[in-house]
Amino acid sequence: MSYRVTRYVAGMTTQSVIPFPERDYTNLGDVAQANLRAALARRQVPQEAVASLLGLSQQAVSDRLRGRVKLTVDDLGRLADLLGLxxxxxxxxxxxLEPRTR
Incomplete structure (x- = not known):
């Protein structure tokens, strides 16, 4: 499946066909959670270290990484720093990358 994009720039028309990805995520929060889980696992960062960085309990971190609680923009920034991203x-x-089912 794909969709067609028509652009009008300086009196000229261009068209592009852009394929839809086979899998889509419901929102960027799902994408961030999946990427965080993968990056933390690759770097073998324990949830306790993440909890200490964010000032949360290990259970609260687990809830964020599983999508039970939304990640904040501040959480994303701190975690990106921790991961060097x-x-x-x-x-x-x-x-x-597969999203976690809830």
Missing amino acids: EPAELLVRHQG
Whole structure:
């Protein structure tokens, strides 16, 4: 499945066909949670370290990473720093990355 985009720039018309991804996420929060879980696992960062950084309990961190509680923008910024990433990198949909079902 794809969709067609028509652009009008300086009196010129261009058209592009952009494919839909096979899987989509319901929102960027799901994307960020999936990316965070993957990055924390790859770097073997324990939830206790994340809890200490965010000033939360381990259970509160678990709730955020599982999507039971929404991550804040401040949480994303601190976690990106911890992981050596730019916050925007946590919001990119990666092909093949599966969202967690709730």
